[in-house]
Amino acid sequence: MEKSFAIGAFFKKYREQRRISLRAASPDSPSTLSRFENGQSRISGERLRAVMQREGIRYWDMQQHSDQYLSPFKQVADLLYLERFNMQSERVDAAVRQYKTRTVSATGRLQELNMAVLDAVMKARKTGVTTALDIEIQQDIQRVLFASRDWIIYDYCLLRLAANYMPTDVLKRCFKRAIVQQDISGSEYGDYYLRLVEQVSLVLLCRRDAEVQTLCAPQLSDELVNRFDGEDGFTIHFLNIMFNGDTRAEVETRLSEMSGMLKTLGLVEMDNYFRSYIELIYG
Amino acid sequence: MLSQPLNKLVKHLRHDRGLTLEEIRGQWTTATMSRFERGEIDLADDVAAQLQVPLGLDYEDLIVRHIVSDEDLNDWQYLASEMWSADHAQVILNQLNKLAVPGARNGFLKVASAVIEELLRIHYVGSQNMKKSVINELDKYLANLSEFGRLEGILFSVCTEYVPAETGWHWVSRQIEMANVASAPPQLTRRLISFGANVAERAAIEQNFKLMRGILDVLWKLDALIPENAFQRYNLQLLEALFADLTTKSATTHRRLIEVTRTGRIIFSAKSHESMVRATIKQGWASAADFNAMM
Numbered sequence: 001m002e003k004s005f006a007i008g009a010f011f012k013k014y015r016e017q018r019r020i021s022l023r024a025a026s027p028d029s030p031s032t033l034s035r036f037e038n039g040q041s042r043i044s045g046e047r048l049r050a051v052m053q054r055e056g057i058r059y060w061d062m063q064q065h066s067d068q069y070l071s072p073f074k075q076v077a078d079l080l081y082l083e084r085f086n087m088q089s090e091r092v093d094a095a096v097r098q099y100k101t102r103t104v105s106a107t108g109r110l111q112e113l114n115m116a117v118l119d120a121v122m123k124a125r126k127t128g129v130t131t132a133l134d135i136e137i138q139q140d141i142q143r144v145l146f147a148s149r150d151w152i153i154y155d156y157c158l159l160r161l162a163a164n165y166m167p168t169d170v171l172k173r174c175f176k177r178a179i180v181q182q183d184i185s186g187s188e189y190g191d192y193y194l195r196l197v198e199q200v201s202l203v204l205l206c207r208r209d210a211e212v213q214t215l216c217a218p219q220l221s222d223e224l225v226n227r228f229d230g231e232d233g234f235t236i237h238f239l240n241i242m243f244n245g246d247t248r249a250e251v252e253t254r255l256s257e258m259s260g261m262l263k264t265l266g267l268v269e270m271d272n273y274f275r276s277y278i279e280l281i282y283g
Numbered sequence: 284m285l286s287q288p289l290n291k292l293v294k295h296l297r298h299d300r301g302l303t304l305e306e307i308r309g310q311w312t313t314a315t316m317s318r319f320e321r322g323e324i325d326l327a328d329d330v331a332a333q334l335q336v337p338l339g340l341d342y343e344d345l346i347v348r349h350i351v352s353d354e355d356l357n358d359w360q361y362l363a364s365e366m367w368s369a370d371h372a373q374v375i376l377n378q379l380n381k382l383a384v385p386g387a388r389n390g391f392l393k394v395a396s397a398v399i400e401e402l403l404r405i406h407y408v409g410s411q412n413m414k415k416s417v418i419n420e421l422d423k424y425l426a427n428l429s430e431f432g433r434l435e436g437i438l439f440s441v442c443t444e445y446v447p448a449e450t451g452w453h454w455v456s457r458q459i460e461m462a463n464v465a466s467a468p469p470q471l472t473r474r475l476i477s478f479g480a481n482v483a484e485r486a487a488i489e490q491n492f493k494l495m496r497g498i499l500d501v502l503w504k505l506d507a508l509i510p511e512n513a514f515q516r517y518n519l520q521l522l523e524a525l526f527a528d529l530t531t532k533s534a535t536t537h538r539r540l541i542e543v544t545r546t547g548r549i550i551f552s553a554k555s556h557e558s559m560v561r562a563t564i565k566q567g568w569a570s571a572a573d574f575n576a577m578m
Contacts, residue, residue, distance in 0.1 A: 007329075017427045024387035045289070045328040049351055054382045056391040059342050059351055060433040064471065069342050071335035082469055082510045089510065106336045108306065148299045150292075153347075154339030188347050232513035233549045261546040265520050269511045 005066030012037035015055055025054050072102040073114050077157035080121065081195055085269040087125050096122060113141055113158065120165040133165045141166075145174050151181045156192035160199045168207055172215065175200050179219060194221075201239050206280040217243040234258070234267075238274055242281070289331070289350050294320040296338045309333030359434060362399070362441045365555060367406055372399055391435075394424045398438055405445055413445040425454060430461050440478040448486035448494055455479050459501065469509040476505050480518040487522070488566065492530055499523060513550045517543070525568060541573050 015025055015037075022030035026047070033051060035041040043051075052058065063069040079095035080087075096118055103111060116137045124130045132138070141162055148155050159174055166174070175196075182193050197219045204212035220239055237258060245251035255278060262271040297307055297320075304313040304320075310333065311319070311326065318324045334340040345351045355378070361371035376399045383392050401417045404410075421442060428435070436458060443451030455478045464472055479502045486495035502519055509515070524543045528536040544563060548556045563569050 013429070014432070017429060018424075019388055019390035019427070020392075021388045024384045024389035024392075027384045027387070042327040044325040045330065046325050048328045054384075054389065054392070056395065056432055056434045058356060058433045059346065060356070063342070064430075064468075068329065068332045071339065071341040073335070073339060074341040074343065079469075082512075085511050091510070103336060108302075108337050110300065110339050111336055144300065147301065148296075150295065150299075152296070152339060152344040153341050154344075158339075233551070234513055237549045258549070261549060264542050264546055265513065265516050267511050267513060267516055270513070 005062075005068055006039065007062075007066075008037045008039045010062070010065060011051070011055075011057075014057060014061075018055065020055055025051050067102060071154070072099050072106075073110075074153055074157060075099065075102075076118065077153075077161060080161065085273040092125065109140065110144070110154075113137060113144065117141075117158065117162045117165070121161060124164070130164055132167060133162065138166055138170050142170060142174055145177055151178070151185065151189065153189065153192050155181075156189060156196050160192075160196045163196075163199050163203050168204070168209055171200065171203065172209075172211065175215070182219075193219075198235050198239065201243075202277060205239075205242060206277070208281070213243050234262070234270060234274075238277070287348065287350075288322065289345065290320050290322045292344075292348065292350065293334060293338070293340070296334075296340060300338055302337060307334055307337045356433065356437075359437045362402060362437065364441075364444055365558060367402075369403060369406060372403055375399055376403075390424060390427075394420055395434070395438060398442060402441065402445075411445060413442060418442075418446050418450060421454075422450070425457060428457075428461070431458050436474065436478070440481060443478065443482050444485060448482055448489050448491055451482040451485055452479075452494060452498055455482055456501070459505070464505060464508060472505050472509045473512060473515050476502050476515045477518065479505075480515075480522060483522045484525075487525055487529060487568075490529070492526065495522070495526055499526065517547060517550050521547075528568070537569070537573070541569060544569070544574075 011033075015022075022033055026033035029047075032041070032043055032047070036043045036048075059069055067075070076095050076099040080092065083089050083092050083095070099114075099118065103114075116133055120131060120133055133141075141158060145151075145155055145159060156178070159178060163171055163175075178193065178196055182189070197216060201212065201216040201220070204216065216239075220236060220243070238255075241251055241254045241258070245254065255274075259271055259274070262268075262274070293307075297304075304316045308316045309330070311330075315324070315326070319326050319330070331340060331342060331345060342351070355375070358371050358375050360366060361368045362375075376396060379392050379396050379399070383389060383396075397417055397420055401413055405413065421439065425439070431439070439454045439458070443454060455475070458478065459475050462471055462475060464475070479498055483495050483498040483502070486492070486498060499519070499522055506515060506519055521540075521543050524536070524540040528540045544560060547559055550556075551559065560574055564571055564574075
């Protein structure tokens with residue numbers, strides 16, 4: 001990842017390698033594009049997006065070059081999600097360090113909440129003991145989530161990361177807000193919603209909450225699973241076993257069948273991850 | 284569908300987060316930010332970057348909300364054979380043609396349209412092979428690149444199914460080379476593994492086991508660089524089991540092949556898993572009876 005990203009130079013090189021003329025990329029104003037490419041002026045977001053269309057560039061491509069196109073919090077939240085089967089991985093340290101470096105001069109309420117939540121995650125990782133967030137932080141998270149009439153990725157990620165460090169009543173209140181939100185926004189934020197449902201289900205199962213099944217099971221939709229970008233059917237399968245098993249014996253049979261599949265694939269960390277949950281849930 | 288202009292999204296987020304214009308203005312004046320929120324002016328693209336920390340806004344939110352153009356990436360995914368849809372392909376082709384400026388040179392639009400037209404033809408006549416002329420055009424295009432765009436990655440990987448495995452592997456290994464995998468984000472490495480797995484399967488069909496072995500060795504090294512993930516691991520274990528079964532066939536290797544395939548019913552949707560099983564049977568790598576016996 002390049003530290004300082006010269007966006008104009010990136011566009012110029014990209015265009016030239018693909019033999020795209022200035023006029024083909026920006027028919028209304030080739031000279032504006034040229035000045036932009038040479039770093040002599042900026043162009044509006046709208047014009048830039050039109051150029052991107054004609055050159056086949058997507059934001060995803062710019063994200064490969066510059067952190068600027070990835071918010072620090074989403075970046076760390078995504079990485080921690082990918083590392084969830086082995087939180088002891090060094091990559092977890094690296095991801096949190098990167099977040100802190102990127103936001104070293106940042107201030108504001110959201111930044112304080114993010115830092116408090118990441119500290120709780122890292123403390124639990126180090127000591128193995130889960131400590132609740134300070135009461136003011138909990139209240140503030142709840143306030144942010146309830147004030148937001150239209151959740152963005154941030155809100156889903158914040159609650160997912162904070163879930164394990166909130167008392168059950170606060171967590172359930174916030175999660176019910178997420179359910180309402182999901183009804184409004186439909187499947188657009190499906191990936192992030194599903195990650196949240198999974199985490200809340202696991203946390204409440206471990207706490208042996210009486211409401212977990214009625215609250216979480218209806219939210220677990222197989223259709224929301226993005227089977228390519230980091231999600232996998234195993235967590236859903238695990239939760240379905242937990243929620244739908246009639247007898248303890250039946251649950252155990254199905255869990256051991258699932259463990260067998262993970263071994264078949266050599267997914268050692270995932271197997272350990274689910275085992276540790278089984279231990280926490282059944283004690 | 285969530286859809287609104289950026290200025291409206293920023294305005295209501297700022298209100299919801301209880302922030303002043305001063306707190307989000309970044310390099311602009313509060314007056315400029317205010318005019319931006321009211322929709323009177325458009326600001327440079329990086330305005331979204333300065334809102335990441337105070338508002339928690341990410342570029343992906345803009346994509347989800349159709350404020351920026353990446354949402355058509357979904358249409359591109361439909362070019363892959365297991366999701367193939369001639370309607371989607373036609374939509375993309377029409378969009379590309381609309382973007383073309385008459386008389387102006389645009390290598391990307393030219394090669395992308397040529398490929399999609401060829402994919403439409405291949406699916407229409409039920410062919411397994413792309414025309415030589417299109418392969419050559421892609422090859423020439425690739426030779427000029429020092430990096431792959433996301434769309435180009437999709438375009439090339441879709442084509443690997445219809446070109447000789449040697450050619451497909453040339454394309455994918457160029458992408459791996461360009462990606463600097465040691466420091467690449469895991470999401471990118473995953474894509475490369477999937478692309479490579481497609482080519483390895485084509486090598487199996489061609490019975491080019493030397494190439495298949497070489498590809499698998501590279502892909503395992505990539506797999507070691509990313510967090511455990513069922514999707515890519517399934518691809519690799521399945522190809523490994525297939526390799527063993529095709530090169531040193533025994534009851535054990537065959538049982539292993541069926542066992543690995545069977546885990547796919549947890550990892551993929553029921554429909555994709557069924558079609559994968561059917562494809563395995565069609566290639567003659569296993570029989571329906573093998574699966575019935577295991578299920």
